[in-house]
Amino acid sequence: MSHRQATMATASTGLASAHYGYIQPEPLLVDPYAAHAATGIKPGTLRQWLRRGHLTHHGYDHAGRALIDLHELQSRVTPVAA
DSSP states (O other), X not given: OOHHHHHHHHHXXXXXXXXXXXXXXXXXXXXXXXXXXXXXXXXXXXXXXHHHTSSOOOOBOTTSOBOEEHHHHHHHOOOOOO
């Protein structure tokens, strides 16, 4: 399946897309405060990561808060050994 076909399949079905041989989950878009509750990373830090391009920006919610893909954030955060 080509990248274009995978994109078209995602757009038409709403299911996870196949990209380069593996399936990517649909983005779970949350605001920085919900991301903080899930990961413990401060909302201000998340906004800085968005501004610097470390995270993908997915627009804004109805209250004007940035939207972050929780799956992307969790894949970038590595647990710190105690």
